[in-house]
Amino acid sequence: MSINRQVTVVMYHYVRDLEHSRFPAIKGLSLERFRRQLDYIQANFTPIGVEDVLEALATPKLKLPSPSILLTFDDGYSDHFLNVFPTLDARCMRGCFFPTAQAVLEHRVLDVNKIQFVLATVPDAGLLLEQVFSSLNEFRSEYALGIKEDYLQTLTEKHRYDSRDVTVLKRLLQRELPEPVRKEIVKRLFARHVTSDEAAFACELYMSVEQIACMRRNGMHIGSHGCTHAWLNHVSPEMQAAEIDDSLAFLQRLGIGKDDWTMCYPYGGFNESLLQILRDRQCPLGFTAEARIADLDVDDRLTLPRLDTNDLPS
Numbered sequence: 001m002s003i004n005r006q007v008t009v010v011m012y013h014y015v016r017d018l019e020h021s022r023f024p025a026i027k028g029l030s031l032e033r034f035r036r037q038l039d040y041i042q043a044n045f046t047p048i049g050v051e052d053v054l055e056a057l058a059t060p061k062l063k064l065p066s067p068s069i070l071l072t073f074d075d076g077y078s079d080h081f082l083n084v085f086p087t088l089d090a091r092c093m094r095g096c097f098f099p100t101a102q103a104v105l106e107h108r109v110l111d112v113n114k115i116q117f118v119l120a121t122v123p124d125a126g127l128l129l130e131q132v133f134s135s136l137n138e139f140r141s142e143y144a145l146g147i148k149e150d151y152l153q154t155l156t157e158k159h160r161y162d163s164r165d166v167t168v169l170k171r172l173l174q175r176e177l178p179e180p181v182r183k184e185i186v187k188r189l190f191a192r193h194v195t196s197d198e199a200a201f202a203c204e205l206y207m208s209v210e211q212i213a214c215m216r217r218n219g220m221h222i223g224s225h226g227c228t229h230a231w232l233n234h235v236s237p238e239m240q241a242a243e244i245d246d247s248l249a250f251l252q253r254l255g256i257g258k259d260d261w262t263m264c265y266p267y268g269g270f271n272e273s274l275l276q277i278l279r280d281r282q283c284p285l286g287f288t289a290e291a292r293i294a295d296l297d298v299d300d301r302l303t304l305p306r307l308d309t310n311d312l313p314s
């Protein structure tokens with residue numbers, strides 16, 4: 001019989017009591033479904049930790065429990081401290097958490113989150129898209145911008161869970177438009193539709209340094225999710241190195257040493273230059289957003305795939 005070297009890595013984002021929250025339309029997992037999913041996981045898998053994966057990578061013939069599962073939580077939301085941490089702790093389970101440095105340290109709402117909360121407030125993504133296209137005109141004298149039809153034609157990649165309008169809106173505002181243009185448009189949409197008090201919103205949305213440190217003291221793994229949640233495969237190698245080094249400085253503040261961290265790519269985006277930067281810094285493990293089960297004998301340790309919580313029953 002062959003030995004098991006596979007591990008199902010699951011990725012979570014928002015985990016909250018959606019029904020009783022101020023933004024019930026935010027795309028997330030309800031606390032009730034999270035608990036049901038943990039029931040399912042405990043009945044069908046053996047939960048393991050990052051240390052188990054590292055040990056298995058260091059020991060080629062070491063068997064992992066069959067089937068193994070590793071839980072990961074992206075973006076450093078306060079949901080993770082308030083809802084996930086006590087729930088996992090009560091079941092003696094562990095999780096891996098990947099906060100972004102800037103959101104936590106500077107009380108800034110990441111653009112990726114601003115876009116999500118605008119979409120949770122304005123249900124008609126087509127309307128928002130029209131607003132974005134019409135506001136492009138005022139930036140045309142300064143930046144070389146395409147016309148609506150160009151963008152609609154280029155941004156054809158499909159998303160697993162988003163409609164076409166939502167996908168185009170997200171891609172335009174996350175990476176396609178020049179950075180100053182998209183930042184300004186996102187800022188305006190967020191101030192208009194969600195709140196003008198970004199710092200207060202950020203304090204509610206993300207964990208504090210103390211909360212993250214508390215989870216770490218209680219056995220949770222904390223890793224890097226970059227500094228600003230940029231698409232790291234769409235920026236220069238210099239910017240990639242700065243993103244990684246800033247996030248490492250943040251992890252150091254939490255007492256995490258340079259040999260004790262892992263990488264989780266924002267949006268799952270990576271490329272060869274980024275992998276080289278990670279190898280140079282002795283990063284032992286990296287997580288993508290490619291939806292399949294990881295095999296430690298086949299997959300590169302820096303590009304382990306992860307299933308989405310929606311891929312599992314709950």
Ligand SMILES: [Zn+2]
Nearest residue numbers: 074075266267
């Ligand atoms: Zn993320």
